[in-house]
Amino acid sequence: MTSIQENSRIKSAEQITEDIFRLTLHAPMIVSQAKPGQFVMVKTSSNLDPLLRRPFSIHDVSADGDLLLLYKTIGKGTTLLSALTQGMSVDLIGPLGNCFTYSGNHDVCLIGGGMGIAPLLFWARHLSSGVTKPGTHRVLLGARHRRELQPIATAFQSLGYNVDLATDDGSLGHHGFVSQLLPPILPSVQGVYVCGPTPLMQEVANQCHEIDIPCQASMETHMACGLGACLGCTIHGSDGTYKHVCKHGPIFDAKEVLWTI
Ligand SMILES: Cc1cc2nc3c(=O)[nH]c(=O)nc-3n(C[C@H](O)[C@H](O)[C@H](O)COP(=O)(O)OP(=O)(O)OC[C@H]3O[C@@H](n4cnc5c(N)ncnc54)[C@H](O)[C@@H]3O)c2cc1C
Ligand code: FES
Incomplete structure (x- = not known):
């Protein structure tokens, strides 16, 4: 395209x-x-x-x-x-770049932290227009403070999603990291989509890997061209190759990424 x-x-x-x-x-x-x-x-x-x-x-x-x-x-x-x-x-x-993918009629979890929430609303809208009902999917959102989270969470709720929230300072929802909300939910979903700070994505990728649940991560790097020409957006793949976030991503199967912090 x-x-x-x-x-x-x-x-x-x-x-x-x-x-x-x-x-x-x-x-x-x-x-x-x-x-x-x-x-x-x-x-x-x-x-x-x-x-x-x-x-x-x-x-x-x-x-x-x-x-x-x-x-x-x-x-x-x-x-x-x-x-x-x-x-x-x-x-x-x-x-x-590429896009999130969803195959089948199964329940998934969208998990976003900070500005990593940004790509998930469009994805949530797309999922809610498909064969599955939004109420069966889970959305977990985290931010520093309620001021950052509430107006953004409302947009997901208005699509019909049940949204669980976490804030670093405990001003809204769970007091702590949004990844801490995932373990009890994970056994009931068949796919996870994550975007946010690298430590969040790595933690979610590890949790999914442990019980073999597919996880797609939206990666962020510095970008100069966005078109595959400058090679400035490189990340390391788990197979030893370099991946260019603008061309091969930004969405990656979490297993393809070498998560090193
Ligand atoms: C595919 C993709 C999607 C993105 N989507 C969003 C989004 O929806 N909302 C949003 O707020 N941001 C998003 N970003 C990040 C956004 O591009 C940067 O915040 C922006 O380019 C910063 O520009 P600036 O000129 O204000 O900062 P600069 O002056 O360029 O940089 C300021 C500081 O931030 C650091 N920095 C800049 N970009 C990044 C980065 N990507 N990762 C880590 N550190 C960085 C710089 O090293 C510097 O220290 C996305 C990035 C990518 C690659
Ligand atoms: S930003 Fe130039 S190759 Fe990816």
Whole structure:
């Protein structure tokens, strides 16, 4: 599939916390091709600084061509993005990378930590439109504080999912890591999808490996091109080969990844 360059218009720019933002962009060409788990490369400035586009997961899409991004400001590009307002334009390239896959009619668990929650909403929407009912799948979401979690969890709940929450400070749901919610659930699901900080994904991958449950992980690395040309997004595969997150991923079978922290 060829990627599309599209100049999208900002329909809304919401500030969720002091450093978390949700952008709704009208990008009907990219949305018409997008699959859950894919990402877009975003031009965060109208000049050449920063020169490189920044990768963001497709958080959600709508039937009328809107594409949502959920992001945290951590540096120059994301700070510039956070200053954009309704009606302005954002240049996107996408959809890029591979997508989550689901085979059969079985129950699965989606587990996301921090901004790793971003790609899971589109996936949850896709699963809820399939043959299985959302109520039978499980969603586990974690963040530092309730302020970060509540508005995002609501979007999953409105799709009909039962959502279990965890916060680092105990301000909402389980007090601790979201991975601690998984062990009692794991025996009742046949697949797990995880995205978040590497320690979370490694822990979930280990838990799944122990009882032989398939796990797909959405990997994040630094990316320069997003198109397979610069080889800057390398991770080590468990088979001794290098994998390029933008080209072979970002979604990997957790068993294919050499988890070294
Ligand atoms: C496939 C993919 C999907 C992503 N989806 C999202 C998303 O949905 N929401 C979101 O908030 N972020 C997402 N990211 C991460 C996002 O791309 C970075 O936060 C962003 O590029 C930072 O740009 P910046 O210019 O603000 O920061 P920079 O100025 O480039 O960097 C600031 C600091 O953050 C570090 N940093 C930058 N990027 C990364 C990274 N990928 N991993 C670890 N450290 C990094 C830098 O080393 C530096 O210390 C995704 C990354 C990938 C590869
Ligand atoms: S980001 Fe350039 S090859 Fe992956």
